[in-house]
Amino acid sequence: AQTVTQSQPEMSVQEAETVTLSCTYDTSESDYYLFWYKQPPSRQMILVIRQEAYKQQNATENRFSVNFQKAAKSFSLKISDSQLGDAAMYFCALGWGGSEKLVFGKGTKLTVNP
Amino acid sequence: DGGITQSPKYLFRKEGQNVTLSCEQNLNHDAMYWYRQDPGQGLRLIYYSQIVNDFQKGDIAEGYSVSREKKESFPLTVTSAQKNPTAFYLCASSIVRTGLMNTEAFFGQGTRLTVV
Numbered sequence: 001a002q003t004v005t006q007s008q009p010e011m012s013v014q015e016a017e018t019v020t021l022s023c024t025y026d027t028s029e030s031d032y033y034l035f036w037y038k039q040p041p042s043r044q045m046i047l048v049i050r051q052e053a054y055k056q057q058n059a060t061e062n063r064f065s066v067n068f069q070k071a072a073k074s075f076s077l078k079i080s081d082s083q084l085g086d087a088a089m090y091f092c093a094l095g096w097g098g099s100e101k102l103v104f105g106k107g108t109k110l111t112v113n114p
Numbered sequence: 115d116g117g118i119t120q121s122p123k124y125l126f127r128k129e130g131q132n133v134t135l136s137c138e139q140n141l142n143h144d145a146m147y148w149y150r151q152d153p154g155q156g157l158r159l160i161y162y163s164q165i166v167n168d169f170q171k172g173d174i175a176e177g178y179s180v181s182r183e184k185k186e187s188f189p190l191t192v193t194s195a196q197k198n199p200t201a202f203y204l205c206a207s208s209i210v211r212t213g214l215m216n217t218e219a220f221f222g223q224g225t226r227l228t229v230v
Binding site for chain 2 (some may be wrong): 004006009035042043044045046047050091095100101102103104105106107
């Protein structure tokens with residue numbers, strides 16, 4: 001079975017600072033991919049960043065980057081220069097080859113303090 | 115603009131009644147999904163469909179039913195058999211993955227269902 005664990009129910013960061021959200025996963029699949037989704041108060045799920053397991057290079061999207069440690073099954077999200085608009089729930093998700101389903105973690109609520 | 119539309123945004127149901135949540139997409143995606151979101155639980159998969167006229171149960175399908183008569187539409191019915199239906203429901207769609215091509219799920223804005 002595929003599982004995703006987010007061990008930080010809540011995190012906070014000062015505006016302009018950097019914060020890292022943790023995610024670990026478990027899968028027996030060799031072909032899989034990982035996502036971070038953001039859910040702001042509007043509750044619209046928005047893709048932040050994605051990583052294919054076969055790629056060794058960590059994905060980066062502007063201020064968002066991941067630290068993908070395949071052997072440790074870890075997929076953390078780093079947000080640099082945090083902005084007030086980054087305040088949201090963040091969900092880590094796992095998908096795998098041959099299936100279009102995603103398994104989600106329970107989420108981390110990020111608060112950005114001015 | 116392409117996207118996924120869920121309606122209604124808020125829905126109230128009396129105990130013992132069935133209710134249907136609408137989900138429509140114009141992204142030409144083959145796959146569609148229904149997730150349930152409860153506080154502190156993340157998203158849990160109810161049903162999904164990869165092609166028209168076919169669908170599979172997810173992790174928490176009991177008390178729910180779906181249909182996929184058109185590619186664009188994937189309505190979810192919450193039946194009276196669902197013991198605790200009050201939740202936030204999210205519909206999503208994606209292209210069907212081929213090879214190593216990544217797929218991203220696009221989400222609707224959700225429906226908040228409350229049993230009164």
